[in-house]
Amino acid sequence: MAGIEQKNIRNFCIIAHIDHGKSTLADRIIERTGLLTSREMQSQVLDNMDLERERGITIKAQTVRTVYKAEDGEEYVFNLIDTPGHVDFNYEVSRSLAACDGAILVVDAAQGVEAQTLANVYLALDHDLDVVPVINKVDLPSAEPERVIEEIEDVIGIEAQDAPLISAKTGLNIDQVLEQIVKKIPAPSGDPSAPLQALIFDSLYDAYKGVIVFCRIMEGNVKKGDPILMMATGAKAEVVEVGYFGAGRFIPCDELSAGTVGYITASLKNVKDTQVGDTVTSPVRPCEEPLPGYKKVNPMVYCGLYPADGAKYQDLRDALEKLQLNDAALQYEPETSIALGFGFRCGFLGLLHLEIIQERLEREYNLDLVTTAPGVVYRVYKSNGEMIELTNPSNLPDPSEIEYMEEPVVKAEIMVTSPYIGAIMDLCQERRGQYEGMEYIEETRAVLHYQLPLNEIIYDFFDALKSRSKGYASFDYEMNGYQRSELVKLDILINKEEVDALSFIVHAGTAYERGRKMCEKLKEEIPRQLFEVPIQAAIGSKVIARETVRAMRKDVLAKCYGGDISRKRKLLEKQKEGKKRMRQVGNVEIPQKAFMSVLKLDDK
Amino acid sequence: MTNLLRKLDTYREMAKDYQVDTIFIGGGTPSILEPGEIKRLMEKVYSIFSVEADAEISIEMNPGTATKEKVGEYKQAGINRLSIGLQSAKDEELKILGRIHTFEDFLRSYEMVRNEGFSNVNVDLMFGIPKQTSDSFVSTLKKTAALNPEHLSVYSLIIEEGTPFFQWYQQKEMVLPDEEEERQMYKGAQEILWNYGYNRYEISNYAKNGYECRHNLKYWNMDEYLGIGRSAASFLDKERFVENEKREVLTRESLMEEFMFLGLRKMEGIREMDFQKRFAQNVDEIYQNELLKLVDNKLLMREEGRIFLTERGIDISNYVMQHFIFDKE
Numbered sequence: 001m002a003g004i005e006q007k008n009i010r011n012f013c014i015i016a017h018i019d020h021g022k023s024t025l026a027d028r029i030i031e032r033t034g035l036l037t038s039r040e041m042q043s044q045v046l047d048n049m050d051l052e053r054e055r056g057i058t059i060k061a062q063t064v065r066t067v068y069k070a071e072d073g074e075e076y077v078f079n080l081i082d083t084p085g086h087v088d089f090n091y092e093v094s095r096s097l098a099a100c101d102g103a104i105l106v107v108d109a110a111q112g113v114e115a116q117t118l119a120n121v122y123l124a125l126d127h128d129l130d131v132v133p134v135i136n137k138v139d140l141p142s143a144e145p146e147r148v149i150e151e152i153e154d155v156i157g158i159e160a161q162d163a164p165l166i167s168a169k170t171g172l173n174i175d176q177v178l179e180q181i182v183k184k185i186p187a188p189s190g191d192p193s194a195p196l197q198a199l200i201f202d203s204l205y206d207a208y209k210g211v212i213v214f215c216r217i218m219e220g221n222v223k224k225g226d227p228i229l230m231m232a233t234g235a236k237a238e239v240v241e242v243g244y245f246g247a248g249r250f251i252p253c254d255e256l257s258a259g260t261v262g263y264i265t266a267s268l269k270n271v272k273d274t275q276v277g278d279t280v281t282s283p284v285r286p287c288e289e290p291l292p293g294y295k296k297v298n299p300m301v302y303c304g305l306y307p308a309d310g311a312k313y314q315d316l317r318d319a320l321e322k323l324q325l326n327d328a329a330l331q332y333e334p335e336t337s338i339a340l341g342f343g344f345r346c347g348f349l350g351l352l353h354l355e356i357i358q359e360r361l362e363r364e365y366n367l368d369l370v371t372t373a374p375g376v377v378y379r380v381y382k383s384n385g386e387m388i389e390l391t392n393p394s395n396l397p398d399p400s401e402i403e404y405m406e407e408p409v410v411k412a413e414i415m416v417t418s419p420y421i422g423a424i425m426d427l428c429q430e431r432r433g434q435y436e437g438m439e440y441i442e443e444t445r446a447v448l449h450y451q452l453p454l455n456e457i458i459y460d461f462f463d464a465l466k467s468r469s470k471g472y473a474s475f476d477y478e479m480n481g482y483q484r485s486e487l488v489k490l491d492i493l494i495n496k497e498e499v500d501a502l503s504f505i506v507h508a509g510t511a512y513e514r515g516r517k518m519c520e521k522l523k524e525e526i527p528r529q530l531f532e533v534p535i536q537a538a539i540g541s542k543v544i545a546r547e548t549v550r551a552m553r554k555d556v557l558a559k560c561y562g563g564d565i566s567r568k569r570k571l572l573e574k575q576k577e578g579k580k581r582m583r584q585v586g587n588v589e590i591p592q593k594a595f596m597s598v599l600k601l602d603d604k
Numbered sequence: 605m606t607n608l609l610r611k612l613d614t615y616r617e618m619a620k621d622y623q624v625d626t627i628f629i630g631g632g633t634p635s636i637l638e639p640g641e642i643k644r645l646m647e648k649v650y651s652i653f654s655v656e657a658d659a660e661i662s663i664e665m666n667p668g669t670a671t672k673e674k675v676g677e678y679k680q681a682g683i684n685r686l687s688i689g690l691q692s693a694k695d696e697e698l699k700i701l702g703r704i705h706t707f708e709d710f711l712r713s714y715e716m717v718r719n720e721g722f723s724n725v726n727v728d729l730m731f732g733i734p735k736q737t738s739d740s741f742v743s744t745l746k747k748t749a750a751l752n753p754e755h756l757s758v759y760s761l762i763i764e765e766g767t768p769f770f771q772w773y774q775q776k777e778m779v780l781p782d783e784e785e786e787r788q789m790y791k792g793a794q795e796i797l798w799n800y801g802y803n804r805y806e807i808s809n810y811a812k813n814g815y816e817c818r819h820n821l822k823y824w825n826m827d828e829y830l831g832i833g834r835s836a837a838s839f840l841d842k843e844r845f846v847e848n849e850k851r852e853v854l855t856r857e858s859l860m861e862e863f864m865f866l867g868l869r870k871m872e873g874i875r876e877m878d879f880q881k882r883f884a885q886n887v888d889e890i891y892q893n894e895l896l897k898l899v900d901n902k903l904l905m906r907e908e909g910r911i912f913l914t915e916r917g918i919d920i921s922n923y924v925m926q927h928f929i930f931d932k933e
Contacts, residue, residue, distance in 0.1 A: 565866065575923075
């Protein structure tokens with residue numbers, strides 16, 4: 001990347017609440033700028049690219065380098081660094097922010113500041129980023145840009161009077177945004193001749209190139225042939241290629257130096273070696289200390305994944321292995337369930353992460369899965385002084401061996417309009433929330449602060465929040481350690497047999513209600529069998545709830561003449577097909593989706 | 605009608621290979637046809653097909669649309685079996701079903717039919733009608749059986765999602781008899797009709813001895829039939845088809861499936877010998893596990909080379925029959 005001075009580089013990200021227009025604005029910025037500087041165009045970099053090798057690579061993070069010719073006549077390189085938009089990926093967000101020097105804050109002109117906006121801005125400010133506000137969707141009839149500008153100044157406390165009033169959709173005033181990026185976001189600093197110090201903010205696995213490390217060079221420089229060292233994982237390698245991110249492509253270049261954003265490939269085989277947040281340096285001439293903020297990412301949510309067809313176990317293992325190449329946060333280990341056979345206990349950053357993985361397994365690897373209810377990681381302190389981290393309820397030691405248990409909690413911020421404050425407080429109360437205060441950010445809106453157990457929010461909290469506030473509440477949280485709690489294991493017995501895959505850990509105070517709802521739900525899910533099927537919820541040997549699936553009494557087609565036969569066959573085929581989606585537990589057939597039913601126990 | 609006659613002509617060549625022993629004129633209400641039309645139709649049929657002398661020739665009629673003139677014409681045209689859609693002897697229930705006739709109308713039609721010399725008459729009845737009670741159904745059964753028709757078809761009303769009746773039924777928030785009540789109605793029908801001398805020979809069909817509907821038995825025995833007219837279904841040479849629609853060639857597996865689930869509708873069930881004859885394989889070679897399980901669960905019985913549904917098996921016959929469907933990829 002010869003010839004580009006630090007003063008002409010801008011490294012930034014876009015932060016926004018969901019649906020406030022982050023990706024649309026990113027598209028506009030890419031559209032209005034170019035791929036290469038004029039000098040690079042002369043050297044015809046594109047001709048050197050091995051296009052064949054690029055095929056099939058999709059850049060996971062939409063990090064992109066574009067070139068903008070500003071009003072001052074100079075060319076600027078923009079590195080737009082993508083940030084994942086979900087609380088599951090909070091740590092990744094913080095690492096992406098650390099790779100930036102500034103952030104564009106997109107706020108919807110009608111909706112104003114939301115909880116997620118606040119959380120993201122605070123995170124950006126924590127990283128000393130200059131935040132440039134932009135008011136989007138000003139073309140909407142309900143837009144109130146003046147009010148929103150005031151809100152940004154009052155609530156967030158940043159200057160917003162000259163925020164561009166844009167419509168990312170129509171392209172209105174995008175030029176103002178580009179100019180403000182040049183003027184308001186500082187150029188990077190860093191000494192190109194210092195020892196290498198680069199921040200890894202993402203990585204992905206490519207079958208041809210091996211692991212591709214996305215990084216921001218803070219100090220020093222790196223080029224092909226350099227030896228490198230990952231300071232936290234200790235992995236060493238030799239650089240094969242460096243480059244930057246074209247529009248959806250990897251464009252190799254000679255070197256990356258302080259202040260730039262780009263990628264390094266170094267014949268690394270596993271993304272585990274290149275953890276997000278780690279520092280890349282030179283083993284020959286190492287920097288004095290790693291960049292601050294590195295954390296090993298631990299899964300927060302666990303569930304069992306089983307192939308619907310037991311014969312597909314090996315396929316599932318292969319698929320998980322492949323996914324893990326690209327996703328260091330995904331963990332899995334084999335487990336066996338009496339009800340479901342052979343499968344894997346998998347760890348995820350959160351429920352969204354779980355859903356993404358589940359969907360990819362089903363779509364990309366064509367696997368039909370049975371998923372057990374997700375749970376969090378409990379700490380079980382045994383009377384013998386041992387502590388175990390429990391990820392599978394079935395492994396809970398006998399109660400007589402347990403001294404006490406702890407569960408993870410989160411600090412939650414919920415932003416809500418005043419008519420729904422009561423309803424949301426009720427919800428938090430039901431979910432065992434500890435009220436920690438409230439502040440009004442304007443007359444009609446407040447932020448509620450709660451401490452909530454993680455296991456109360458991983459299932460359907462977000463849905464409940466939305467339905468009880470008619471959509472007027474937004475929510476953000478961060479992990480806040482562990483707290484001691486009265487927890488019990490709730491077992492489900494179907495036709496008097498315990499179904500291990502349905503057991504879950506629950507707070508003693510809500511066990512009865514959960515047990516009752518679970519039985520009701522299962523009663524709906526389990527079709528009638530030839531005989532009566534009792535469904536029971538039990539803590540230890542004590543049954544706390546019971547429902548009964550009545551025996552099948554009547555299932556008959558009255559008429560079947562010449563014209564009915566094909567239809568009748570389709571009906572029978574459908575019934576038969578439905579049976580295939582069942583799991584035989586004892587002599588009861590349980591539909592596979594019943595194993596997920598614990599997820600949907602909240603009020604309908 | 606002109607279309608129908610033209611269509612019949614197209615079968616002239618094929619007709620040479622067949623002897624026709626049953627004819628059924630139905631689907632909708634043929635009794636609304638103008639006088640003379642049935643006569644024209646039957647003349648055409650006789651001119652094209654070789655119809656056996658003792659063939660069973662049925663026509664459906666609605667009590668509201670029957671006239672002496674029409675019934676006389678049927679007789680002249682060689683029709684020897686009449687099927688009357690009564691459904692219920694209670695006018696309130698008929699109204700709920702959207703029928704235009706009353707029980708009075710039916711009685712008049714029935715009388716007329718008998719007077720014209722029809723000695724093989726079927727009456728269709730229905731149970732599970734919204735608001736129907738066991739008592740009203742029993743009364744319908746008794747009133748009808750007392751007239752001594754040779755054949756009775758007794759169906760339960762099935763409200764299928766997506767039909768106009770379904771919407772209508774939802775809007776009116778009608779209460780249907782519950783599953784258990786319906787089951788009792790079904791059992792009640794069998795008992796009462798038995799006392800009146802009727803024999804249940806198929807899940808929904810009852811007849812005096814020797815009056816089993818030969819035409820319908822063809823469906824359950826997987827014999828061949830030709831349907832003529834819009835949306836009329838045919839089964840010829842291992843192919844099921846409906847006029848102007850895609851033909852479905854039945855595989856050997858499909859034929860086995862149908863042989864089982866159609867044959868089991870008959871109370872006498874299927875004969876192992878017939879299976880063997882048709883497929884050159886023993887039924888146990890194909891369905892051993894299924895048969896063992898179903899017999900074990902007392903849903904099927906095997907006796908003297910026959911396999912048939914038990915009473916419990918009849919109640920949940922769909923469950924039983926799905927066992928004979930092969931796994932499909």
